[in-house]
Amino acid sequence: MSKSLPEFKYMSFDVVGTLIDFEGGLTSCLSEIAAEAGVTIDGEEALRLYRSARYAKDADLFPDDLVRVYLAIAPALGLPVDKASGERLRDSAKTWKAFPDSAEAMARLARNYRLIAMTNARRWAFDHFSAELGHPFHGAFTADDTGTEKPDPAFFHKVFEFVADEGADKNDILHVAQSQYHDIGVSRDLGMTNCWIERRHAVNGYGGTIEPAKFTKPDYHFTSMAGLADAAAAARS
Template sequence: MTKSLTTFKYLSFDVVGTLIDFEGGLTSCLKEIGTESGVEVDGEEALALYRAARYSDATDLFPDDLVRVYLLIAPKLGLPAEKAYGERLRDSAKSWKAFPDSVKALADLKQHYRLIAMTNARRWAFEFFSKELGNPFHAAFTADDTGTEKPDPAFFHQVFDFVSSEGASKDDILHVAQSQYHDIGISRQLGMTNCWIQRRHAQKGYGGTIEPAEFTKPDYHFTSMVELAEAVRIANEN
């Protein structure tokens, strides 16, 4: 039986794709470059190319890796394959927007839990994301802090060690994420309770996120952060 939402002390969050609209940020920047170059960029095509380029053996930490990725996908999109444009795509992360429901939902959830960010992004980028989200986090773990990326179990174990230092355990954490590949599957394998925020529920495919080898049925399933916040509110009133 799935544990009640009232039993958790912490909510751990994937950030990019769950709270920050990275697909919108990526495609917006690529379309701007396309407009300047007289090329119409299809957003879904760009995301598919990004996904294929991003998940290779030559990847660097995110979002620094966007420079390399851009140079790979630009010719296929008809865009100028110049490093300066790749750097522009990387730097666009500084202005990526939160999903419309993220800030309010996090503020509401913060009244009930300690919020932990778990992101494959580098610390420099996370600082911009956190500010965009209203700096709601009790603690944050980035690729720079952990030396690895999800779905590596080592990333999660560092979070387990942190909550242990505060007298809690992984059983006190509800892990919230949109990525089946990076978060939902591995959190299940590690014995965590998880919550899938299906951001692409109205779209086909996995967009900019790698497709999992197999689908993991989550403990909780919502299509938005506001639905999670509302479920928590109701649980606390009952």
């Protein structure tokens, strides 16, 4: 490892999937719609269909795009094919829950690091996610702020510019994320130190997240945010 945890000034975070349980939020809403329609769905199958539809060429910004995604996947799941249900799925993002360890871990990390959110979600959704997490962020970048989405390096360069204004650079940042495709691979290519939070360590496959062309071995690897917070605390003791 090139740097120890106490050497970083910042930690940047993927939000949806790392801190917020978007897979649980999606499947919970879809299951509610299914129950009302008198059918049942398989959560992993729903995520597979979601993943295929979400990364279509005509995709919109997240989570607004969930209306289009719902209409694309509803027939295969036996769900009602109507825009109102799609809007219900989109709006469910306002109530998605953080993983049980996220808020406490972020509060602990905020004592010693400046925390930066880096999310492909739109600002309206991020505002709900941040509130769910207890507003731990020193800075936040959304798809609305950057005009692009990860894994576009341009998204990361916006963050580099932000920390440069505070007298730091990318070497002062530990990038923390669960997505190999959106975060871990590109952060490595950009010369950042990274930390993979393997949220799906007990489940096969990539769920709702696109599979990377290749696996990138991270600098740090934990299966929870609590693991990272514990390691950061231990490194300072």
